Amino acid sequence: MKSYLIEISKKIVGLRQLAEAEIKKLNKKNMTEENTEIKEASVEPIEEEAFDQAPMDSEEGKDKKIKNLISAVILLSGLFVGSLFVDVVQLVRGGGFSERALSSADVFSSNGKTWVAYSEPLVKIQVISDDSCEQCKPDEVLIGLKQALPTMLNEKIDVNSEQGKKLVEQFKLKTIPAFVFSKEIEKTELFAKAEPFLDKQGESYAIKSAEAGFPVGKYIATPAVSDKDVAIGSNDAKVKVVAFANFQNPSDKQNFTTVISPMLKEYGDKIQLVFKGYVPPTATQAISATLAASCANEQGKFVQYAEKLFATQDAWGKAKDASASLKGYAATLGLNASDFNKCLDEKRYQATIDQSLAEGQSFGLQATPAIFVGSELKTGAVKYDDLKKVLDEKLAE
Structure with a gap:
């Protein structure tokens, strides 16, 4: 299409130049004839028909030729300008279609593709x-x-x-x-x-x-760790394991028993376990249990308290108010009852629990258990051997 239109353009230019040349020649001749004196007496008489016919054929032919050239230029120019939305300036520049023509078209086709106009921006x-x-x-x-x-x-x-x-x-x-x-x-x-x-x-x-x-x-990122989070192990540990859990969830109970506890025993200070509660706002008992576990962590008894919570999950999980049971577990484990009870009653770690929930959602977590080893996520019923393989690879890096 582009080569075809360029060829037409060349023809237009050629015809226009030819027409202009013919017009100049005719004008020049007319000026010469006006300034030349014709001496009729010295010219031998010839037949009137021959005298009149020869100039008529010559002048009319030239006029007709010029008019035809001009008509051709006009015709081809019209075809060129109006042909398939093509803009002359854009064509010369190697561009595409005329913006003015396209503004009035909702749909058009070109080179085997269909183009649709949209009112929305790019x-x-x-x-x-x-x-x-x-x-x-x-x-x-x-x-x-x-x-x-x-x-x-x-x-x-x-x-x-x-x-x-x-x-x-x-x-x-x-x-x-x-x-x-x-x-x-x-x-x-x-x-x-x-x-x-x-x-x-x-x-x-x-x-x-x-x-x-x-x-x-x-x-490409790992959950953040704050000084309010439960952290077991050295802050300088090469590998951080971040576990999102719900103390009221049976799957988290199994995960803690078969994966988390064995991991802590085997790897010790080589890793750091960061525990984050992932509890919906409507799960009041689970929130209370998470608050209690964080309070126990203040006295260095998080793991023991977590094991107690999972072991008695059915008991406190079904109670209307789990506070009495949670305070009783603290006393059984030898925690300072006054400090623990004050921490639990004032809901000292509620903001941390809310933040952990929002953070888990920002990572797309749908349920627990969910374990991050570095930036690698393991969800659901994780097998200890699978987690161990990932830990060993991270430690070997």
Whole structure:
């Protein structure tokens, strides 16, 4: 198509130049004839028909030729300018279609593709991923996003690149693939629905992938550890194990008995265990148990108290008010009753429990048990041998 239109353009230029040349020649001749004196007396008489016919054929032919050339220029120019939305200036520059023509078209086809006009703006999305991670491919998510946002234009960014590292730091990204929208997302219909799952930093928006239910390819961050968290082992330990648990959950009871306790005995100070309660606000007994375990940790008896809670799970878990039972367990284990009771009654670690729940949700946790070994997550019924393999690999690094 482009070569065809260029050829027409060349023909137009050629015809126009030819027409201009003929007009100049005719004008020059007319001026010459006006300034020349014709001496009729010296010219021999010839037949009138021959005298009149020869000049008529010559002048009319030239006029007709010039008119035809001009008509051809006009015709071809009209075809050229109006042909398939093509803009002359854009064609010369190697560009595409005329903006003026396209503004009035909702749908058009070109080169085997159909183009549809949208009233929404072009929205750029940066896709942060890792080519070496097979599970981190964003293809399926991008297909879904494209259906919801047809005007999306994606740019792939390696998580290990300088740009990738800056985005990870800016949005505190925890998982990949991750997706960051340009500010134009604000002008789309999708924005109102998606806003609760977007984190704005500067003029860009990152999708809270885990909270939005997007599949996690790989974790690139680990849960934070504060001085309010229960931590067993040295802060200088090479490997940190962060366990999210619910004392009222039977699966957590089994996990603590068959995985956590053996791990602490085998690895000792080589690792640090950080315990975080992952309890919904409606589970009042479980919240009380988590508060009590944190209070026991103040006196260095977290593991013993946790074992007691799991062993008596059915008893305190079914009580309307578990406080009496929880205080009784503290006395049985030899804790300072006054200090323990004060800690429990004032709900000293409630803010820590709330923070742990929010943090777990930000990592996309749906249930417990959930164990992070570095940035690797193990969920559900974890086998000790599987966890041991991961621990040994991390310690050997």
